[in-house]
Amino acid sequence: MITLDIEKVLQAADGKMNLRVNLKVENGQFITLYGESGAGKTSTLRILSGLLKPDKGTITVNGETWFDAKRNIHLSPQQRRIGYVFQDYALFPNMTVRQNLEFALRTKHSDRQTGRENISDLIEIIELGELQNRKPETLSGGQKQRVALARALVQRPGILLLDEPLAALDMKIRLKLQDYLLTVHREFQLTTLLISHDTGEIIKLSDRVFMIENGTITRQGTPDEIFINRRISGKFKFTGEVLKIEQQEVVFIVTVLIQNNVVKVIAQEEEVKGLAVGDKVMVASKAFNPILYKME
Numbered sequence: 506m507i508t509l510d511i512e513k514v515l516q517a518a519d520g521k522m523n524l525r526v527n528l529k530v531e532n533g534q535f536i537t538l539y540g541e542s543g544a545g546k547t548s549t550l551r552i553l554s555g556l557l558k559p560d561k562g563t564i565t566v567n568g569e570t571w572f573d574a575k576r577n578i579h580l581s582p583q584q585r586r587i588g589y590v591f592q593d594y595a596l597f598p599n600m601t602v603r604q605n606l607e608f609a610l611r612t613k614h615s616d617r618q619t620g621r622e623n624i625s626d627l628i629e630i631i632e633l634g635e636l637q638n639r640k641p642e643t644l645s646g647g648q649k650q651r652v653a654l655a656r657a658l659v660q661r662p663g664i665l666l667l668d669e670p671l672a673a674l675d676m677k678i679r680l681k682l683q684d685y686l687l688t689v690h691r692e693f694q695l696t697t698l699l700i701s702h703d704t705g706e707i708i709k710l711s712d713r714v715f716m717i718e719n720g721t722i723t724r725q726g727t728p729d730e731i732f733i734n735r736r737i738s739g740k741f742k743f744t745g746e747v748l749k750i751e752q753q754e755v756v757f758i759v760t761v762l763i764q765n766n767v768v769k770v771i772a773q774e775e776e777v778k779g780l781a782v783g784d785k786v787m788v789a790s791k792a793f794n795p796i797l798y799k800m801e
């Protein structure tokens with residue numbers, strides 16, 4: 506169990522912002538921090554990892570104190586068993602994939618034999634076998650991010666922090682990477698904290714969502730509780746983004762991007778009230794006789 510109850514004054518663009526976060530995460534949960542840019546999501550992960558020191562409060566993980574302002578306890582990032590993956594892969598360009606993984610092992614002086622076994626397991630689970638002797642510059646964005654994920658797991662951390670790791674990737678690669686994230690989360694029995702803005706991704710991956718606004722958690726719950734409007738009882742629900750709203754005589758045609766499909770939905774004036782291009786929406790339909798196509 507992670508129990509984090511901290512305060513820190515941050516320097517936002519328009520003055521000081523008080524970060525006051527109080528959260529509990531059960532072992533084995535996959536949770537997402539969701540909120541607007543500048544709300545304090547990255548700072549929360551950096552505080553948990555030991556890269557940023559809070560002004561006040563405590564952090565305990567499975568009964569061990571990682572931070573206690575009053576008792577002057579502040580474990581270094583190396584003392585906390587945490588893997589961290591960022592949006593930019595930050596791989597060493599002069600090393601091959603395997604060397605990047607081995608280097609992550611070396612820097613933390615762990616048992617070499619166990620470490621090598623971990624690397625072999627990771628290469629298999631994250632399917633890096635054919636890439637292991639390549640240098641990062643020859644890899645695609647998705648492949649680099651898989652290496653970054655493997656590197657974060659070389660030390661077998663108990664906690665995995667993911668700061669928008671898929672944001673720079675296109676939808677197809679993103680969906681595949683989401684599967685890898687779920688696989689490693691389960692195989693390595695991780696407690697995972699993800700930052701994401703993508704509602705579909707959040708619903709697919711997380712057990713719980715913490716919504717952060719202006720430095721504090723304002724809502725928490727399952728993805729359904731946070732995102733799904735209870736009034737909608739449709740059998741199929743997709744989340745998407747509004748691309749266009751056009752009036753045609755008495756109705757409106759709303760063009761919505763759902764993953765990589767563009768869908769046109771007929772809507773009444775009531776439904777488009779307050780709706781703008783760029784808004785996230787849910788499209789629901791009571792499909793009577795759905796047809797299944799296998800995708801490659």
Ligand SMILES: Nc1ncnc2c1ncn2[C@@H]1O[C@H](COP(=O)(O)OP(=O)(O)OP(=O)(O)O)[C@@H](O)[C@H]1O
Nearest residue numbers: 514515516517518541542543544545546547548549
């Ligand atoms: N080390 C620091 N000291 C003081 N202020 C900081 C520090 N790091 C970040 N901040 C400020 O804290 C605020 C919150 O930043 P943070 O990166 O945590 O937000 P975020 O929710 O992750 O946003 P985004 O989605 O854009 O990454 C920002 O205004 C930032 O400038």
